[in-house]
Amino acid sequence: MRILPKSIEKMIAEFSRLPGIGSKTASRLTFYLLKVSPVQFGQFVEAVSGLKNNVQQCRQCCNMAEAELCDICKDSKRDKRLICVVEDPLDVMALEQTKSFTGTYHVLGGAISPIDGVGPEQLKIAELVERVNALRKDSSESVEIILATNPSLEGDATAMYIARELKPAQAKITKLARGIPVGGDLEYTDEQTLTDAIKNRKEI
Amino acid sequence: MRILPKSIEKMIAEFSRLPGIGSKTASRLTFYLLKVSPVQFGQFVEAVSGLKNNVQQCRQCCNMAEAELCDICKDSKRDKRLICVVEDPLDVMALEQTKSFTGTYHVLGGAISPIDGVGPEQLKIAELVERVNALRKDSSESVEIILATNPSLEGDATAMYIARELKPAQAKITKLARGIPVGGDLEYTDEQTLTDAIKNRKEI
Numbered sequence: 061m062r063i064l065p066k067s068i069e070k071m072i073a074e075f076s077r078l079p080g081i082g083s084k085t086a087s088r089l090t091f092y093l094l095k096v097s098p099v100q101f102g103q104f105v106e107a108v109s110g111l112k113n114n115v116q117q118c119r120q121c122c123n124m125a126e127a128e129l130c131d132i133c134k135d136s137k138r139d140k141r142l143i144c145v146v147e148d149p150l151d152v153m154a155l156e157q158t159k160s161f162t163g164t165y166h167v168l169g170g171a172i173s174p175i176d177g178v179g180p181e182q183l184k185i186a187e188l189v190e191r192v193n194a195l196r197k198d199s200s201e202s203v204e205i206i207l208a209t210n211p212s213l214e215g216d217a218t219a220m221y222i223a224r225e226l227k228p229a230q231a232k233i234t235k236l237a238r239g240i241p242v243g244g245d246l247e248y249t250d251e252q253t254l255t256d257a258i259k260n261r262k263e264i
Numbered sequence: 265m266r267i268l269p270k271s272i273e274k275m276i277a278e279f280s281r282l283p284g285i286g287s288k289t290a291s292r293l294t295f296y297l298l299k300v301s302p303v304q305f306g307q308f309v310e311a312v313s314g315l316k317n318n319v320q321q322c323r324q325c326c327n328m329a330e331a332e333l334c335d336i337c338k339d340s341k342r343d344k345r346l347i348c349v350v351e352d353p354l355d356v357m358a359l360e361q362t363k364s365f366t367g368t369y370h371v372l373g374g375a376i377s378p379i380d381g382v383g384p385e386q387l388k389i390a391e392l393v394e395r396v397n398a399l400r401k402d403s404s405e406s407v408e409i410i411l412a413t414n415p416s417l418e419g420d421a422t423a424m425y426i427a428r429e430l431k432p433a434q435a436k437i438t439k440l441a442r443g444i445p446v447g448g449d450l451e452y453t454d455e456q457t458l459t460d461a462i463k464n465r466k467e468i
Contacts, residue, residue, distance in 0.1 A: 063360050064353070065319050065330040067311070074311040077304070078293050087354055089282050093315060094328070100281070101316070107271070107278040108312045111297060112305070115269050124298070126269040149268070150291055156267050 068094070120191065122184040123167045124149050132156075132164055139163045141195060144206040145188060145222060147171050147215065151208065163206075166191065171214035172221060180221055188222065192229045203231040211238065272298070324395065326388040327371045328353050336360075336368055343367040345399060348410045349392060349426060351375050351419065355412065367410075370395065375418035376425055384425055392426065396433045407435040415442065 064072075068090055075086035093101060117123070118130035121143075125131070132138055132152075142163030146152055152165050168183040188205075195203045207222060209215035223233050238256035240249055249257075268276075272294055279290035297305060321327070322334035329335070336342060336356075346367030350356055356369050372387040392409075399407045411426060413419035427437050442460035444453055453461075 063335070063357055065328055067314050067317055067319055068328060071311045071315045074308045077308075079296050080289065080292070085284065087357065088284070090315070091352065091354060092283050093312075094319070104278045104281075105313050107275045108297075109309050110271050111275045111294070113271055115271055115298070124269055124272060131267070148295065150295055153267055153291065 118167075121165045121167055122169065122187060123152055123165060137162070141201055141203045142206070143188075143192070143204070144208050145219075146208050147210055147218075151210075155208070163204075168209070168218065171209055171212070171218040173214045180218075180225075183218070185222060185225060189225055189229065192226060192231050196229055196231065203229075205231050205233050207233065207235045211236075325369045325371055326373065326391060327356055327369060341366070345405055345407045346410070347392075347395070347408070348412050349423075350412050351414055351422075355414075359412070367408075372413070372422065375413055375416070375422040377418045384429075387422070389426060389429060393429050393433065396430060396435050400433055400435065407433075409435050409437050411437065411439045415440075 071090045071093070072083065072086045075081050075089050076083050078086075081089070093104065096104075114126050115124055116126070116128070118125040118133055119128050120133040121130060123130050123132070125133075127134075139162050143166050144155065144161060144163055145166045145168060146155070147168050147170055149167055152167060155161050155165075166184065166188050168185065168188075170178050170183055172178060172180055172183065192203060192205065205222075205226060207219040209219045219235060226233055237260065238253065239260060240246065240253060240257045246254070275294045275297070276287065276290045279285050279293050280287050282290075285293070297308065300308075318330050319328055320330070320332070322329040322337055323332050324337045325334060327334045327336070329337075331338075343366050347370050348359065348365060348367055349370045349372060350359070351372050351374055353371055356371060359365050359369075370388065370392050372389065372392075374382050374387055376382060376384055376387065396407060396409065409426075409430060411423040413423045423439060430437055441464065442457065443464060444450065444457060444461045450458070
């Protein structure tokens with residue numbers, strides 16, 4: 061005997077497959093959707109079914125875009141010779157929210173992780189090398205590549221791999237500063253971060 | 265300038281409207297959906313758009329059902345003269361998982377909460393009274409109503425209201441036992457629960 065209609069069970073099962081959503085949360089979300097007004101439900105259905113419409117990869121930076129080039133790559137005020145390499149589009153969002161970066165991005169689509177079967181060829185690394193080479197050929201002005209992969213084992217391995225691949229292009233390669241985060245607590249900061257913070261200390 | 269395509273921003277906004285989903289989680293869910301295989305994405309779209317198909321309210325217990333009567337009300341093995349009154353369908357699921365209840369349910373659709381504008385007339389209380397009266401008229405066998413609303417202010421108020429409404433029907437009215445939950449810690453148990461546990465202590 062089924063306690064719930066099939067369509068409700070199906071929705072709960074689908075919600076449960078999303079990351080960070082357990083069966084309890086999936087049920088709660090499903091029953092919430094069953095309770096909302098038809099208008100709000102319609103908007104949700106529309107958003108889901110239209111999610112992949114008009115979404116393509118930016119030809120230049122491989123971020124999600126509505127046209128061949130994303131809005132950041134199209135923007136003439138952005139420094140095209142300063143490229144921040146990130147793992148995924150959410151990282152672009154986080155960096156854009158700081159409003160302190162005026163260059164462009166390159167979205168790898170993940171990090172090298174042999175355990176998950178992700179090798180360099182699954183990421184947009186070849187596209188990055190090609191992009192940097194094209195920039196170097198275009199003019200003699202300097203090019204800077206900021207490697208902003210996550211501060212994890214996979215992210216660091218990816219950054220090291222990219223740095224090696226970009227060596228022949230003779231671009232300036234930098235990485236984000238490591239140290240104690242604002243609002244952090246020295247007592248609870250891990251050893252590696254503290255070591256980084258001491259090593260890279262700055263005169264005030 | 266928009267960082268993300270409109271359809272992605274729309275999906276993030278819709279996810280953010282769901283209970284317990286903040287903007288970070290909404291972004292994560294949206295990008296997860298963008299990454300899944302077309303088959304899995306298709307299943308998700310199908311589940312969402314078909315969620316309200318074939319879902320109706322059981323004529324008898326007001327739970328979600330696929331037919332006029334839900335599977336529990338249809339089941340001849342269930343004791344129709346033992347009715348467990350709950351706030352919503354998730355409570356039915358929780359009680360069914362215990363496999364220790366053999367009666368039927370009555371789903372109120374919430375609890376009386378003047379602050380949220382929910383009065384008795386918005387709940388399925390009239391339907392419950394009618395159902396109990398019909399049972400009393402049908403035969404002289406006893407009828408038991410278990411009030412299993414949540415152990416909250418609203419739930420208790422709802423239970424008290426229903427108990428008063430059912431008085432003329434002369435049914436046996438019970439409520440779930442209050443006490444310390446399994447796995448709980450006396451030290452962290454609130455005063456009211458401990459008071460209940462002492463008052464309702466049982467000989468062993």
